[in-house]
Amino acid sequence: MLALGLTVAAVVSGNPPRANAADLPENMKIKEATTVATVYAEGVQIYECKNGSDNRMSWQFREPLATLLQDGTTIGRHFAGPRWEFVDGSSIKADVSDQTPGATQNDIALLKLKVVEHRGDGVLSKVKAVQRLDTRGGVFFGACDQPGAMHLEPYSARYVFLN
Numbered sequence: 001m002l003a004l005g006l007t008v009a010a011v012v013s014g015n016p017p018r019a020n021a022a023d024l025p026e027n028m029k030i031k032e033a034t035t036v037a038t039v040y041a042e043g044v045q046i047y048e049c050k051n052g053s054d055n056r057m058s059w060q061f062r063e064p065l066a067t068l069l070q071d072g073t074t075i076g077r078h079f080a081g082p083r084w085e086f087v088d089g090s091s092i093k094a095d096v097s098d099q100t101p102g103a104t105q106n107d108i109a110l111l112k113l114k115v116v117e118h119r120g121d122g123v124l125s126k127v128k129a130v131q132r133l134d135t136r137g138g139v140f141f142g143a144c145d146q147p148g149a150m151h152l153e154p155y156s157a158r159y160v161f162l163n
Contacts, residue, residue, distance in 0.1 A: 027098045028112050030129050033162035037123050041066040041078055041159055044152040049144040057144045090122030094130050108138035127161045134158040
């Protein structure tokens with residue numbers, strides 16, 4: 001099912017405008033950190049139609065699924081956890097430590113994440129923090145009346161990996 005979803009009017013095209021570190025809200029900045037890698041992600045935010053805490057059906061975020069690109073070349077993937085995995089075999093899992101709204105109501109939030117798990121050797125092996133910046137799309141609004149239904153909403157973002 002996920003493979004089918006990747007073909008969905010699939011990917012957001014174009015590169016979003018790049019935010020300068022000086023333009024970031026204070027809560028998104030990571031002080032005294034060195035950039036290890038910056039990648040562009042194109043993919044989907046997956047939502048599931050479920051009963052909410054108020055006992056009403058609503059679309060609830062389930063997981064991301066994205067291809068990580070550098071200079072137009074696939075160098076990894078991003079998926080539930082949230083996790084990032086590079087083709088060199090290194091991977092990380094991180095927890096959200098802060099967030100701020102995206103540029104529009106249709107854009108997922110900018111995130112600051114703290115790495116909580118490392119696997120493998122490679123580019124990501126020493127990464128301590130991740131920023132999700134320049135988000136475009138990914139937020140879904142719509143009727144939810146079929147429990148278990150899935151919706152794949154295209155998004156793009158820039159991920160900065162720091163140590």
